Amino acid sequence: MTAPPSAGPLIEVEHLTMRFGGLVAIDDVSFTARSQAITAVIGPNGAGKTTVFNCITGFYKPTIGRLTLRSAGREFLLERMRGHEIGQKARVARTFQNIRLFSGMTVLENLMVAQHNKLMRASGWSLLGLVGAAGFQRAEAASVELARLWLERIGLVADADRPAGELPYGAQRRLEIARAMCTEPVLLCLDEPAAGLNPRESAELNQLLVSIRDRDGIGVLLIEHDMSVVMNISDHIVVLDYGRKIAEGAPVAVRNDPAVIRAYLGTDEEALDA
Amino acid sequence: MGPRLPLMLKDAGLTAFVAAALGIFIVGFRTVDQGGGKGLGFDYHLVDLVVAVFVIFIGRLGLSMAANGLRWPAIVLGVAMIVAGASPMKLPSGFLHWFVALGGVLLVIRAIWPWASDAMGVAARTPSGVALGKAGTKWFGWLLLAAAVLMPFTPLADQKTMDLGVLILTYVMLGWGLNIVVGLAGLLDLGYVAFYAVGAYAYALLSTHYGLGFWTVLPLAGMMAALFGIVLGFPVLRLRGDYLAIVTLGFGEIIRLVLLNWFDLTNGPAGIGSIPGPTLFGAVFAETPPPGKQTVSEMLGIAFDGNHRLIFLYYIILGLALITNLFTQRMRRLPVGRAWEALREDETACQALGINPTNTKLTAFAIGAMFAGFAGSFFAAKQRFISPESFVFIESAIILAIVVLGGMGSQIGVVLAAVLLIGLPEWFRDLGSYRMLAFGLAMVLIMVFKPRGLISHREPSIRLHPAGSGGGG
Numbered sequence A: 001m002t003a004p005p006s007a008g009p010l011i012e013v014e015h016l017t018m019r020f021g022g023l024v025a026i027d028d029v030s031f032t033a034r035s036q037a038i039t040a041v042i043g044p045n046g047a048g049k050t051t052v053f054n055c056i057t058g059f060y061k062p063t064i065g066r067l068t069l070r071s072a073g074r075e076f077l078l079e080r081m082r083g084h085e086i087g088q089k090a091r092v093a094r095t096f097q098n099i100r101l102f103s104g105m106t107v108l109e110n111l112m113v114a115q116h117n118k119l120m121r122a123s124g125w126s127l128l129g130l131v132g133a134a135g136f137q138r139a140e141a142a143s144v145e146l147a148r149l150w151l152e153r154i155g156l157v158a159d160a161d162r163p164a165g166e167l168p169y170g171a172q173r174r175l176e177i178a179r180a181m182c183t184e185p186v187l188l189c190l191d192e193p194a195a196g197l198n199p200r201e202s203a204e205l206n207q208l209l210v211s212i213r214d215r216d217g218i219g220v221l222l223i224e225h226d227m228s229v230v231m232n233i234s235d236h237i238v239v240l241d242y243g244r245k246i247a248e249g250a251p252v253a254v255r256n257d258p259a260v261i262r263a264y265l266g267t268d269e270e271a272l273d274a
Numbered sequence B: 001m002g003p004r005l006p007l008m009l010k011d012a013g014l015t016a017f018v019a020a021a022l023g024i025f026i027v028g029f030r031t032v033d034q035g036g037g038k039g040l041g042f043d044y045h046l047v048d049l050v051v052a053v054f055v056i057f058i059g060r061l062g063l064s065m066a067a068n069g070l071r072w073p074a075i076v077l078g079v080a081m082i083v084a085g086a087s088p089m090k091l092p093s094g095f096l097h098w099f100v101a102l103g104g105v106l107l108v109i110r111a112i113w114p115w116a117s118d119a120m121g122v123a124a125r126t127p128s129g130v131a132l133g134k135a136g137t138k139w140f141g142w143l144l145l146a147a148a149v150l151m152p153f154t155p156l157a158d159q160k161t162m163d164l165g166v167l168i169l170t171y172v173m174l175g176w177g178l179n180i181v182v183g184l185a186g187l188l189d190l191g192y193v194a195f196y197a198v199g200a201y202a203y204a205l206l207s208t209h210y211g212l213g214f215w216t217v218l219p220l221a222g223m224m225a226a227l228f229g230i231v232l233g234f235p236v237l238r239l240r241g242d243y244l245a246i247v248t249l250g251f252g253e254i255i256r257l258v259l260l261n262w263f264d265l266t267n268g269p270a271g272i273g274s275i276p277g278p279t280l281f282g283a284v285f286a287e288t289p290p291p292g293k294q295t296v297s298e299m300l301g302i303a304f305d306g307n308h309r310l311i312f313l314y315y316i317i318l319g320l321a322l323i324t325n326l327f328t329q330r331m332r333r334l335p336v337g338r339a340w341e342a343l344r345e346d347e348t349a350c351q352a353l354g355i356n357p358t359n360t361k362l363t364a365f366a367i368g369a370m371f372a373g374f375a376g377s378f379f380a381a382k383q384r385f386i387s388p389e390s391f392v393f394i395e396s397a398i399i400l401a402i403v404v405l406g407g408m409g410s411q412i413g414v415v416l417a418a419v420l421l422i423g424l425p426e427w428f429r430d431l432g433s434y435r436m437l438a439f440g441l442a443m444v445l446i447m448v449f450k451p452r453g454l455i456s457h458r459e460p461s462i463r464l465h466p467a468g469s470g471g472g473g
């Protein structure tokens, strides 16, 4: 599974600017993130972290800037692609700050929907599926297998046939990550996955994220307020404040950066020492 | 009852006042032509009004009692109303008897509902209850199907019931078709009848102008309606929720207005007549064959009977409805069907997973339209005459009501709701124009007692663990 560490960055964000009317939510932010690495994006509330994700995943069109994703020898200019194409072609997956599961559908169904494009092709855009072609049934069985694999990794095999909305909060967070992973992405963007988790769940999440980095070998972009998570598992940290990038580097360097300490001073000084 | 009684009385009084204020113009008096050039005069119905307002007062009081847990007083009031309505006591109009009695029934049901549903909930949790429930959901559909297939051979099957059966099945089919759009994909379509109209006019025009038969046109009509669905859907399916509802409502009206005004093609409000009925292996259902044709009774060597045509129509629509149902069930288990439901649940999440929302919605819209097209050409072949009158907004509303009240996405629920909403008003035809009240009553009852529709249970489209094996329930 582990490919040799790729030479260049997986995604390159250049001069990203996003304005909402007069409000500048992101102001000329540039950074890169590598494959097989966890890149954390941190910053105080309202710093523009979620907005960066929304630009990368096509929910917002950047006012200025270039977002280049390079994988498998291909290059995608994300800012030019339509919303769903970013997931479908560039293979960027994400989770949301407020969990967005298909709560009336079962856990397994959530993971099957994530494999939609692959299964659509296998079902001959439903024609082969309607006649029950063997090829489609094999593809479906393989998809169920992938889903089961992820359910094992997040410990929800027994709950596979329950409506996703009935799961406890922590399980829903894990399921959303598994659902994103079932799209077989090259870049996974996680928006505050540890929010609302208890310490034990938070530790489990750390393991899951590390295993996604090491076993699946993809790039992870992580927004997180919980500094224990950030400092423990990230390889690289980008710090935003009021829409600007104020620091970037390895965890140790960022922790001691005066600009970062100033940004966090008064809000949550202790947080950085965690 | 203590301090709450004055409050309840005040509330009931207020309700009665509103009813009186509204009713005085609607029920209280009527303008009548006095004849002989004396112009218009008033015909007063104040006694009716007083009785109705009094009944509303009592009914409202009973409802608030039931809501406050005063079960017995509410039941007493309800029974009193039933007795008053059913008694030979002379109320000013026959309608008032119905009004009072049905109101009483409603009140009694409301009063004992919490009991009944508790008792049912307890019973359903016992092991035998669970087993019964499972068997029930499994066999109920098959029982309904068997009843539908055998119905024409039972003594019940006089012309009136058969007509009603055809009508109900038409709405069941339309309900199942719209269920794809509204129930599965979650697209609120208020103009569904437009596609029904497209199918009906497609058959009417192609058969009267080009002499094409029903079975040839049927697939064409479906395709045409689907094409309309795509053309209309493409620009509007980006809209969400209420906006989509308004635009589809507009499209429904536009199609009707085009049918009404494009005189050269559709013959405008006069409609299209002499539409040939469906044939059986080329033979027609008639007493005497048209030139060059054979009648079914000649072909089969049986005596002519006007009911044969009706039975034939019944089985056609039953077949078409079943095809709609099977197709939908199958689609629901395919990736596209799961994507429809996912879109209904959360469009943003779908987009993040790389699903193209517009295309996915478009397939739901087009397939729903296709089934309306089939139903439309059946309608034209059955009626043998169509005009824009048959495709007004209220039809869309009724079909939508069937889907919503049935329980969005539930196939059996659609059947139950169609029987209730179409069958009930027909059975109450004696009530004259008041029978729409039965329609309204059915809707209110369902929404009060089953706010998520008659059948709100959802069966997963795929399982990891075989059903019933536990695994977290």
Ligand SMILES: Nc1ncnc2c1ncn2[C@@H]1O[C@H](COP(=O)(O)OP(=O)(O)OP(=O)(O)O)[C@@H](O)[C@H]1O
Pocket: A020, A023, A025, A043, A044, A045, A046, A047, A048, A049, A050, A051, A052, A097
């Ligand atoms: N669609 C929008 N329209 C207008 N303003 C927006 C929009 N989205 C974000 N903003 C603004 O952009 C700024 C950055 O918001 P963003 O959600 O990216 O912050 P964040 O860093 O994710 O904060 P948090 O930690 O609270 O999630 C905020 O001031 C926010 O109000």
Ligand SMILES: [Mg+2]
Pocket: A049, A050, A051, A097
């Ligand atoms: Mg945020």
